[in-house]
Amino acid sequence: MNKGTPNYLTEEHLMLFGMVIQWFARHEVLMHEIMGTVSGSDATSIKLLTRGLSFTVKRDALFNLLRHRAVPLDRIDQVRKYLEILHTFTPLCNDIAHSAWIETKPNNSIQPVWLSMGP
Numbered sequence: 001m002n003k004g005t006p007n008y009l010t011e012e013h014l015m016l017f018g019m020v021i022q023w024f025a026r027h028e029v030l031m032h033e034i035m036g037t038v039s040g041s042d043a044t045s046i047k048l049l050t051r052g053l054s055f056t057v058k059r060d061a062l063f064n065l066l067r068h069r070a071v072p073l074d075r076i077d078q079v080r081k082y083l084e085i086l087h088t089f090t091p092l093c094n095d096i097a098h099s100a101w102i103e104t105k106p107n108n109s110i111q112p113v114w115l116s117m118g119p
Helices: 011-039 043-050 055-068 073-098
Strands: 101-104 109-112
Touching: 011 043, 011 055, 011 073, 043 055, 055 073
Parallel strands: none
Antiparallel strands: 101 109
16 A cells, blocks of 8 residues: 555444454355255355355345245245345445545545545
8 A cells, every 4th residue: 555645444443344344254154054054065065155256146046045945935034134234234345345445524434435536
């Protein structure tokens, strides 16, 4: 990183970023375990098969598998509802992982750089 570029991320920002990433990871492990159980496999094999997939694509694969294995619709709805909050925050997780951040108003607020750039 350029030494002249100010870094507005505090330790608190980094801690919160880490928490978001960790919650996504925990839910991905849960999805691997569900897919492994439903398919008669194990979570490690599922992780290896889905390693390069995004959270959204893994989520879609999980629901496809649940429908294929004729899991009752109310169970699928429960899983969908449980994962919905993460689906909502997927863009934030992507910004944390793939964006530089800058300070904004009010003081100590931050946002991804791309939000401040016009077309």
